[in-house]
Amino acid sequence: MTDVMDSEAVPETSRADWQSDQEVRWCPGCGDYSILTALQLLLPDLGVRREKTVFISGIGCAARFPYYMNTYGMHSIHGRAPAIATGLALARPDLDIWVVGGDGDMLSIGGNHLIHALRRNTNINILLFNNQIYGLTKGQFSPTSEAGKITKSSPVGLISEPFNPISVALGAEASFVARSHDMDRKHLQEVFSRAHAHPGASFVEVYQNCNVFNDGAFAEITKKDSRDDMLINLIHGEPIQFGSERQFGVVQTADGVEIANVNEVGIESLLVHDETRSNPSTAFALSRLAKGPTEPTPVGVFRAAVREEYASAMSGQVMGVAEERGKGQLKDLLHSLPTWEV
Amino acid sequence: MTDLEEDSKIDAVDRVIIRFAGDSGDGMQLTGDRFTTASAIHGNDLATFPDYPAEIRAPAGSLAGVSAFQVQISDHDIMTPGDAPEVMVAMNPAALKSDLHLLTPGGTLIVNRDTFEERNLAKAGYDYNPLEEGEDLEGYRIISVPMTSLTKEACKDLGVKPRDAERSKNFFALGLVSWMYSRPTEPTFEWIDERFAGKEQIISANKAAFSAGHVYGESAELGDQRVVVKAAPLASGTYTNINGNTALSWGLIAASQLSDLPIFLGTYPITPASDILHELAKHKAFGVTTFQAEDEIAAVGAALGASYGGHLGITTTSGPGVALKSETMGLAISLELPLVVVNIQRGGPSTGLPTKTEAADLLMAMYGRHGESPLPIVAAQTPSECFFAAIEACRIAITHRTPVMLLSDGYLANGSEPWLLPDVDALEPINVEYATEFNHIGEDGEADYWPYLRDEKLVRSMAIPGTPDLMHRIGGIEKEDGSGNISYDPANHSRMVEIRAERIKRIDVPDVEVVGDPDAEVLIVGWGSTWGSITSALGRVRSSGHKVAHVHLTHLNPFPKNLEEVLKGRSHILVPEMNTGQLSLMLRAEYLVDAKPISKVAGQPFTAGELEQTILTYVEEKSTS
Numbered sequence: 001m002t003d004v005m006d007s008e009a010v011p012e013t014s015r016a017d018w019q020s021d022q023e024v025r026w027c028p029g030c031g032d033y034s035i036l037t038a039l040q041l042l043l044p045d046l047g048v049r050r051e052k053t054v055f056i057s058g059i060g061c062a063a064r065f066p067y068y069m070n071t072y073g074m075h076s077i078h079g080r081a082p083a084i085a086t087g088l089a090l091a092r093p094d095l096d097i098w099v100v101g102g103d104g105d106m107l108s109i110g111g112n113h114l115i116h117a118l119r120r121n122t123n124i125n126i127l128l129f130n131n132q133i134y135g136l137t138k139g140q141f142s143p144t145s146e147a148g149k150i151t152k153s154s155p156v157g158l159i160s161e162p163f164n165p166i167s168v169a170l171g172a173e174a175s176f177v178a179r180s181h182d183m184d185r186k187h188l189q190e191v192f193s194r195a196h197a198h199p200g201a202s203f204v205e206v207y208q209n210c211n212v213f214n215d216g217a218f219a220e221i222t223k224k225d226s227r228d229d230m231l232i233n234l235i236h237g238e239p240i241q242f243g244s245e246r247q248f249g250v251v252q253t254a255d256g257v258e259i260a261n262v263n264e265v266g267i268e269s270l271l272v273h274d275e276t277r278s279n280p281s282t283a284f285a286l287s288r289l290a291k292g293p294t295e296p297t298p299v300g301v302f303r304a305a306v307r308e309e310y311a312s313a314m315s316g317q318v319m320g321v322a323e324e325r326g327k328g329q330l331k332d333l334l335h336s337l338p339t340w341e342v
Numbered sequence: 343m344t345d346l347e348e349d350s351k352i353d354a355v356d357r358v359i360i361r362f363a364g365d366s367g368d369g370m371q372l373t374g375d376r377f378t379t380a381s382a383i384h385g386n387d388l389a390t391f392p393d394y395p396a397e398i399r400a401p402a403g404s405l406a407g408v409s410a411f412q413v414q415i416s417d418h419d420i421m422t423p424g425d426a427p428e429v430m431v432a433m434n435p436a437a438l439k440s441d442l443h444l445l446t447p448g449g450t451l452i453v454n455r456d457t458f459e460e461r462n463l464a465k466a467g468y469d470y471n472p473l474e475e476g477e478d479l480e481g482y483r484i485i486s487v488p489m490t491s492l493t494k495e496a497c498k499d500l501g502v503k504p505r506d507a508e509r510s511k512n513f514f515a516l517g518l519v520s521w522m523y524s525r526p527t528e529p530t531f532e533w534i535d536e537r538f539a540g541k542e543q544i545i546s547a548n549k550a551a552f553s554a555g556h557v558y559g560e561s562a563e564l565g566d567q568r569v570v571v572k573a574a575p576l577a578s579g580t581y582t583n584i585n586g587n588t589a590l591s592w593g594l595i596a597a598s599q600l601s602d603l604p605i606f607l608g609t610y611p612i613t614p615a616s617d618i619l620h621e622l623a624k625h626k627a628f629g630v631t632t633f634q635a636e637d638e639i640a641a642v643g644a645a646l647g648a649s650y651g652g653h654l655g656i657t658t659t660s661g662p663g664v665a666l667k668s669e670t671m672g673l674a675i676s677l678e679l680p681l682v683v684v685n686i687q688r689g690g691p692s693t694g695l696p697t698k699t700e701a702a703d704l705l706m707a708m709y710g711r712h713g714e715s716p717l718p719i720v721a722a723q724t725p726s727e728c729f730f731a732a733i734e735a736c737r738i739a740i741t742h743r744t745p746v747m748l749l750s751d752g753y754l755a756n757g758s759e760p761w762l763l764p765d766v767d768a769l770e771p772i773n774v775e776y777a778t779e780f781n782h783i784g785e786d787g788e789a790d791y792w793p794y795l796r797d798e799k800l801v802r803s804m805a806i807p808g809t810p811d812l813m814h815r816i817g818g819i820e821k822e823d824g825s826g827n828i829s830y831d832p833a834n835h836s837r838m839v840e841i842r843a844e845r846i847k848r849i850d851v852p853d854v855e856v857v858g859d860p861d862a863e864v865l866i867v868g869w870g871s872t873w874g875s876i877t878s879a880l881g882r883v884r885s886s887g888h889k890v891a892h893v894h895l896t897h898l899n900p901f902p903k904n905l906e907e908v909l910k911g912r913s914h915i916l917v918p919e920m921n922t923g924q925l926s927l928m929l930r931a932e933y934l935v936d937a938k939p940i941s942k943v944a945g946q947p948f949t950a951g952e953l954e955q956t957i958l959t960y961v962e963e964k965s966t967s
Contacts, residue, residue, distance in 0.1 A: 020815065022827065051810045056647070067815050067828070072807035074650060075817025076643075077673050083640035087647030087655065088807070090631055091606050095651070095807055113643070116636035314631060321626035328628035330599050330766045333592055337582045338529070339763070340383050342573075 013044040020070045026061060031182035031208035032129065036068055038188040046196055053096045056085045058110055060102040061136050062129040062208070079110025082117035085124045093311045096196070099126045103144040104134050107163050111143075115172035121200040122310040127192075128165055128205050133214035146292055151213075166287035166302055169203040170280045175307040176200060177283065179299045181207035183222040187233075187299065194301055200309045207293060218293045234286070234300035239270035242296065250298075256285040259296060275304040352524065353569045357416030359424035360519065363441045364433030364454075366399055366407045369512035373431075374411025376516055376533065380525040382583040382760050385573025386415040389874065390585075391423035391947070392756040396613070396696040403457075403465040408440045415523075417572040421724075421874030423757060425949035429522075431515050433457065433489070435466035442478065450483045450567065452518065454511065456490035485567070487558065489514045496554035502547045510544075510551035517555025524570045527556065577762055584761045586725040586754035587614070590684065591621035593732025595628050598654050600733065601740050601772035604629040606648030608641040609658045613696040614752040615686040618658045638666035642683065646670055649679045652776065652806035654736060658684040661703045662693065664710070664747075672711045673818045674745040675842060678794075678802045681745035682735050686755045689945045698945030699752035701870050702921035707747040708899060708928065714839045716846045718742070719898040721749040723873035726761035728754060731896060737772050742849055743801050749898070751920070753947045754871045777805040777812060782824075794826040800845035851897035853904040862889035863913040864961060867937065869895040869925050871947060872918050878950035879957060888961045898925070901932065909935050914964060916940055918953055 018040045026032045043053070053071040057063035059078035066073030072095075076084050085099045099117075106114045106128050117124065133151065134140040140153035144165065149158040169177045176198040180191040188206065195202035207218040221230035228244040240250035241262065249270035251260045257271060277283065283303040290297040322328070360377070364370040371392055378390050391412040400407030414424035426446040432438040434457040445451060458473050472478040473486055493514045497507035513534075520527060531549060538544045559568070584592075598605045607630065609619050623632040631648075635641040642657040649655030657667065664685050674681045687703045689695025703710075707719045718738050722731035728750055735748035780789035781803055791812040794802050805812035814826060822829035823838055856865075858880055868876045873894050880890050893908055895901070909915060909929065915937040917926040923939030930937050940956050942948050 022815075049810075050813055052808055054807045067817070069815075071813050073813075073815035073817075074677070075815065075819065077669055077818055080639060080643045080670065083635065083643030084647035084650075086635075086640070087606060087608055087633065087644030087649075088651045089647075090633060090644070091604070091648035091653040091655075092651040092807065112636055113640050116640065314633075318626045318629060318631055322629065325627045328595070328625060330596055333595060333625070333628075334582070334763050334766065335580070337584065337588075338379055338383060339580050339582045340385065341580055342385060342576045342578050342762075 010047050010049055013050065015040045015044065018043050018050065018070050020068055022067045024068050025064065027212050029211040030061070031131065031210070032062060032065070034182045034185060035127075035129065035188060035206055035208065036065065038185045039192060040069070041185075042189045042192055046193065048096050052094065053098070054088065055098045055100060056081045056088070057100045058105040059136070060105045060134075061210075062100055062102040063105060065100040079105055079108070080113060081105070082110060082113040082124070082126060086117055086120070086122050089122045089124050090311050090314055093123065093315060097124045099124055101128060102135070103128065103130045103132060103142045103165070107143040107165060107168065115168065118169055118172040118174035118201050118203055120310040121173075121175050121307050123200055125192075125195045125202045126204065128203070129208040130165055130205050131208045131210035131214055132162070132217050133210050135210050135213050139213040162292075164287055165205045167284060169205075170284045170287060170303060174201060174203045174303065175305045176202035176301070177303045178203070178301040179205045179207070181218060181222045181299065182209060183224070191301065194304065198304060200307055220294050221297050230296050232289070232296055232298040234273045234298050234302060236273055236275045236301065236304075238273060239267060240273050240298075241267070241270060248296070250286070250289065252282070257282070257289055259289070275301050276306070277303070278305055280305075355569050355571055356418060357414060357420065357424075358429060358523070358569070358571055359412065359414045359427040360429045360431075361410055361412045361427035361441065361444065362431045362515065363408060363410040363437035364431070364512070365402055365436065366395060366397070366409045367402060368409070368433045369509075370409045370411050370433065373512045373516045374413055376530055377519060377525065378413050378758060379533070379583055380520060380529050381413070381415045381523075381571075382581070383529050384525060385576075386571055387418065387420050387574035387576060387760060388413055388415045388583070388758075389420055389423040390758045391753070393946075394697055401465070403434055403436055403462045405436045405440050405466060408437050410437070410441055415571050417574050419574060419576070421877045422947075422950055425951040429519070431519065433512070433515065435463045435468055435472070438472065439466045439468065445482060447481050448483070450485065451479065452485045452487065452515070454489040454515070455486045456488045483567075485564065487518065489555075492554055492558065493551045496550040497547045500543065500546045500550060502543050506543070507547050510547045513548045513551035514555040514558075517552035518559050520552075521556045521559030522564070522568055524568065527552070576760065579762045581760045581762055583758050584726055585756055585758040586722065586728040586750055587617040587686070587756070588621055589726050589761065590722070590728035590732045590748075590750060591618050593729035594622065594656060594682070594736065595625055595630065596729065596766070596769060597733045597736030597772060598628060598630070600769055601654060601736065601774050603652070603654040603740065603774060605631065605656060606645060606653040607632045607656045607658065608635055608644035608648070609633070610635055610638045610641045610663065612638075612660045612663050614688055614755045615658045615660050615663075615684065617755065618684065618686075638663040639670060642667040642670040642681070646674050646677075646679060646681055649674075649681050650677075650806070654682070654740065655680065656682040656684065658686070660686050660688045660696075661690045661706070664703060664706060668711045671717065671745050672713065672715050675711070675715045675717060676818050676821075677816050678743045679745075679804070680739040680743055682739050682748060683745055684732075684735075684748045684750070687749060687751040689943075695945040697752065699871070699947055700920050700943060700945060701749070701751050701872075702924065702943065703749065704869070704898060704921065704924040705927070707749060714843065716843050716899065717745050717747060718846055718849055718900065719747045719749060721870040721896055721898055722754055723870060723894055723896060725754050725757050725759050729761075729764075733769065734896070738849055740772050740774055741801070742799065742845065743804055744846065749870060751871050776809070777803045778809055780811065792825050794821055794824050796841075799848045800841055847900050849900055851900060851902050854893040854895060854902045854908060856891050856893055856908055858884060858891045859889040860891055862891040864888075864890045865909065865912040865915050866890060866892045866957070867895065867909075867915060867917045867925065867929065868892065869898060869919065872920065875948040875950050875953050876918055879953035882950070882954045883957050883961065886958065888958070890957065890961070895925070898928070906933055909933050914938075914960070916957065916960065918942075918948060920947065
C-alpha cells in the first residue's frame with residue numbers, strides 16, 4: 001500500500017484541506033490559535049500527505065490540537081503522548097508524527113516520557129506550548145512558572161524554581177532543540193519546518209500567551225516594538241547579534257556566554273552560532289542566557305545535530321536478523337528446545 | 343539406559359519428588375533444570391517448581407539466600423511438582439535449616455558435608471552441627487558427601503584454580519542424583535559443551551565434577567539407593583519441556599503469525615515477567631519489535647501507539663506494573679483499540695513477594711480502572727497452556743478491538759512440564775479487518791468515515807493511519823457513538839457505557855467442561871494455575887469414594903455461557919484460589935450462589951495434599967451434618 005502511494009506525487013493541498021470540521025474551542029485571544037494557523041498554513045508546503053500525518057497529544061489546552069487537524073489524531077491521556085507516539089513511530093516509520101502539549105503535560109506529569117523520547121531520538125516532532133501556567137484546570141502554577149508567582153495554588157507566592165525547557169531538552173540529549181513564539185507566524189513556520197525536516201526527535205518550545213490565566217507572560221520580549229531588543233535570533237553560521245541597531249551580541253566567557261556591546265568588543269569576538277556542534281555545552285549556555293522571558297532571549301534553532309534515529313536502527317535490527325536467519329517459522333520455534341518422541 | 347532398567351537389582355518406583363536446595367550462588371536452578379531436561383528426554387512426565395529469593399545474591403550462606411528447585415518425575419501423567427520431596431539435596435546448612443521440614447519422613451537427604459563448618463552453621467542459625475549432634479536428622483536416610491573437596495580433587499589436574507573448581511560442585515550433586523535415578527549422562531555433557539562453548543576450563547571442570555558425582559554413587563556403595571522411574575505412557579508425538587513464560591511468548595508469536603500482524607512488545611523489566619521480554623527479544627526473525635520503555639506507563643502507551651498503527655500491541659508486567667498501566671488501559675477501552683496486557687501475578691500488595699506466586703489480581707483485572715471500564719480476562723492453567731491462552735487473548739483483542747488482560751502467575755511462569763507439540767497448521771487464523779472506505783453518508787449527502795460505527799458484535803470500524811481519505815480523530819473524552827466526535831450529551835454517555843459493557847458480553851468464549859462426577863452435589867470451581875493441584879486432589883478425593891465435579895475457568899470475563907447452568911442446583915460450590923476469595927466474590931455477585939472460597943496466600947501454590955484434606959474434611963462434615 002505504502003509503496004504504491006509514495007510513488008505518486010503528493011497532491012496539492014491548501015490550508016482548508018488540513019482543517020477538520022470541528023469547531024475550535026480555545027478561549028478567544030489564546031495564543032494557540034496563531035500556532036494552529038501557522039501549522040495549517042505550513043503543512044501544504046511540506047510535501048506531506050494528510051493520511052500519513054498523525055497528531056498525538058496528552059491533556060491540557062494545547063492537547064486539543066489534534067481535533068482541529070484533518071489528519072489522523074489521538075487525544076490521549078495526561079503526559080503520555082511522547083510514549084504513545086514513540087510506539088506508533090516504531091511500528092510505522094512511514095508516518096509523520098507530531099506531538100503537541102503544554103508545559104504541565106510535558107514537563108510535569110509527562111517529564112519522564114519527554115526526556116526519554118528525546119534521548120532515544122525517535123523521529124517525532126514535539127511541540128511544547130509553554131504558557132507557564134495550568135490553563136485547563138484554571139490557573140495553578142506549572143513547572144515553568146517563575147519563582148514567587150502568585151497563582152490559585154500559590155497564593156503567597158511560588159516557592160520553587162522553574163524548569164528551563166530548552167535546558168531540559170539539551171540535558172536529555174535532544175538532537176534538535178528550538179524555540180519560537182506565538183507572535184511571529186513566519187518564525188514559527190521556519191522553526192516547525194526545520195523540526196519536521198530533522199531526522200530524529202525534534203523539540204520546539206513555543207512561548208504561548210494564556211490571555212486568561214497568565215496574560216502577558218512573554219509580552220516584554222515578544223511585543224513588536226520591543227522584539228528587536230529582546231529576542232536574539234539564532235542563525236546558523238552567523239555571529240549572534242541583536243538589537244534595533246544590531247548593537248548587541250553574544251560572546252563566550254570562561255563559564256558560559258554573556259551579552260556584550262558590539263562597539264566595545266568588536267564584531268569579530270561575537271560567538272558564531274553553530275547548531276551542529278556535537279557537544280551541547282554552548283547551546284546549553286545559550287539556553288541559560290536569559291533567566292526568564294523578561295531579559296533578552298534567544299529564539300530559533302539551538303541545536304540540530306545528527307544522531308542515529310531510533311526507529312530506523314530498531315527496524316534495521318529486526319530486518320537484519322530476519323535476513324541473516326531467514327523468516328521465522330513457527331514450527332521451528334516450537335522445536336527449538338530439546339525435544340523427544342513418544 | 344535400557345540395561346539399567348532391566349537390571350533387576352535396581353528398584354523401579356512410579357514417581358519421585360526431588361528438591362535441590364542451596365545458596366543462591368550454588369547454581370541450584372541450573373542443576374534442577376538439567377536434571378529435569380534429562381528426565382524429560384528419558385520420557386518421564388514431570389512438573390517443576392523453582393522457588394528462589396528476590397535478592398540476586400543475598401549474603402552467602404544466609405537463610406535469606408536459599409534457592410531451591412523442586413521437580414516431580416513419574417511414569418504416569420502428573421499435574422504438579424509434588425507436595426513433599428522424597429529426596430533433598432542440601433548444599434549448605436542454611437538450605438538444610440530452611441527446607442528440611444519439607445522432606446517427607448524417611449526421605450533421603452544428600453548433604454554437602456564440607457559446608458557444615460562453624461561459619462556457615464552460624465550463618466544458618468545453628469549453634470551445633472546437625473550432621474553430628476542433635477535430633478534434626480532422625481528418621482531420614484542421610485548421604486553425607488564432601489562435595490566441595492571431591493570436586494576440587496577431581497579438577498586438580500585440569501589446571502583450574504581451586505576457587506573456580508569449587509564452583510562446579512553443583513555438577514557433582516547433579517552427577518550423583520543422575521546416577522541415583524539412572525539418568526543418561528550424554529545430554530548433560532552435550533549441554534555443558536554448548537553452554538560453556540569457548541571456556542574450555544569450565545567445560546572440563548563441570549564434566550569432571552559431574553563424573554565424580556556419578557562415580558561416587560557407584561563406588562560409595564549407594565547401590566541400595568539406586569532407583570529408576572520408567573518412562574510415562576504419554577500420548578505419542580513430539581514433546582518438549584516448557585515453562586509458562588516461554589510458552590506464553592511462543593503463543594504471542596503464534597498469534598502474530600495467525601493474524602499476520604507484527605508484534606510490538608512495550609515493556610519494562612519486572613519479576614516474574616521479564617523472561618517474556620528476554621524470549622521475545624530473541625525472535626526478531628518473526629518481525630518482533632521489543633521496546634524496553636522508561637517505565638510501565640510508557641511501555642503500555644507505546645504498545646497502544648503501535649496497536650493504533652496496526653501492529654499487535656502487547657505489554658507484559660506483574661501486578662505493580664498493572665497498577666501503573668491502568669489509566670492507559672482505560673484509554674484503550676475508550677478508544678476501542680486492541681491491546682494485550684499480560685500480568686504474571688506475584689505476591690502483593692506493593693512490592694510484596696516478587697519471586698513468589700499468588701493470584702490476587704483477578705479483581706484488579708476486572709475492576710481496577712476508574713469509571714465503567716470492562717475488559718475481557720483470560721487465564722492460563724498450566725505452563726504449556728500459556729501458549730493457547732496467549733493466542734486466545736490476542737484473538738479477542740484483535741477481533742473485538744479491546745484491551746485484554748491475560749493472567750498467569752509466578753508458579754506457571756517458571757514451572758515447566760512436558761508439552762506435546764501442537765500441529766501449528768491446525769491453529770485457527772485470526773481475521774483482521776481494517777476499514778479502507780467511507781462507511782457513512784453525511785448530512786450534506788457526501789460520503790464520510792465514522793470510526794464508531796459498529797458491527798453486530800458491537801465492534802467498531804478501525805482505519806489505521808496511512809489509509810487515504812479516512813482521516814479522523816479519536817480520544818479519551820467521551821465520544822458520540824457513530825461519529826466519534828466529542829460528546830458531553832448525558833444520553834450518549836449512558837449509551838456508550840452500555841455499549842462498552844455489552845460488547846464485552848458478546849465475545850464468544852468456549853463453554854466450561856465439567857470433569858469428575860458431572861452430577862455431584864459438590865462442585866469445585868477453579869481458575870488459573872490451581873488446575874494441577876485441584877485435579878490431583880480431586881483424583882484422591884474421588885478414589886476415597888466421594889463424588890465431586892470440577893470446572894476450571896480460562897475465561898473470567900465474560901464467563902462461559904453455560905457456567906450459570908453448571909452452578910445452579912449444586913448444593914456445594916468450593917472455589918480454591920491463591921487469594922482471599924476473589925472468584926468466589928464474582929460468582930456470588932453474578933449468579934447469587936453460595937460459592938465458598940478455599941484460600942491460600944502464602945506465596946506458594948496449593949499442594950494437592952492440603953487441598954485434598956480441605957475438600958475431604960468439608961465433604962465428610964457435610965455428609966454427617
